[in-house]
Amino acid sequence: EVQLVESGGGLVKPGGSLRLSCAASGFTFSSYSMNWVRQAPGKGLEWVSSISISSTYIYYADSVKGRFTISRDNAKNSLYLQMNSLRAEDTAVYYCARDSGDLEWLCDSWGQGMLVTVSS
Amino acid sequence: SYVLTQPPSVSVAPGKTARITCGGNNIGNKSVHWYQQKPGQAPVLVIYYDSDRPSGIPERFSGSNSGNTATLTISRVEAGDEADYYCQVWDSSSDHVVFGGGTKLTVL
Numbered sequence: 001e002v003q004l005v006e007s008g009g010g011l012v013k014p015g016g017s018l019r020l021s022c023a024a025s026g027f028t029f030s031s032y033s034m035n036w037v038r039q040a041p042g043k044g045l046e047w048v049s050s051i052s053i054s055s056t057y058i059y060y061a062d063s064v065k066g067r068f069t070i071s072r073d074n075a076k077n078s079l080y081l082q083m084n085s086l087r088a089e090d091t092a093v094y095y096c097a098r099d100s101g102d103l104e105w106l107c108d109s110w111g112q113g114m115l116v117t118v119s120s
Numbered sequence: 121s122y123v124l125t126q127p128p129s130v131s132v133a134p135g136k137t138a139r140i141t142c143g144g145n146n147i148g149n150k151s152v153h154w155y156q157q158k159p160g161q162a163p164v165l166v167i168y169y170d171s172d173r174p175s176g177i178p179e180r181f182s183g184s185n186s187g188n189t190a191t192l193t194i195s196r197v198e199a200g201d202e203a204d205y206y207c208q209v210w211d212s213s214s215d216h217v218v219f220g221g222g223t224k225l226t227v228l
């Protein structure tokens with residue numbers, strides 16, 4: 001069974017930093033691209049970032065480019081999102097989501113999400 | 121940037137057919153994926169590549185895509201289908217994943 005478990009969320013002040021992690025199990029992590037998708041309270045889904053299986057290709061939404069960094073460690077079956085210069089509008093539940101292959105651009109499995117709150 | 125437009129809400133009586141649209145410029149030339157999200161839960165993929173169903177998704181869920189509109193169709197709607205539904209594409213022009221704004225399906 002595919003399992004994706006996010007961690008590292010919480011309350012952070014504007015301008016601060018946070019690192020989200022996603023632990024993957026139940027599948028060959030190194031064979032799938034991975035994504036971060038977020039959802040602000042009461043709002044819709046917003047794509048944040050994607051990374052290919054070997055980290056060769058990395059993509060970011062305009063709203064986070066230059067502030068967020070996606071990375072992965074295939075040896076540890078883990079996905080990360082380093083978030084710097086956080087703003088109030090980054091407050092959201094952040095989902096780790098598996099691609100159906102290598103950059104197939106659809107999310108076939110999702111974690112339960114991790115809340116990040118940016119507030120003073 | 122590429123924009124996907126969904127109606128904010130759709131209402132349907134139990135046993136009837138619900139159709140949720142997703143509009144985009146020449147969306148028929150893109151692959152469209154649909155997700156279902158129930159309150160407090162993570163999204164679930166219900167249709168991929170316009171009309172394919174993942175294992176475990178009922179045959180009542182189907183999809184189509186042509187011209188400027190993609191459609192998610194839910195036949196014989198049940199109370200348990202009440203949820204938010206999102207369409208999604210990959211926009212190769214911007215190298216961005218794009219989600220529609222979401223449609224809240226209400227079962228009357």
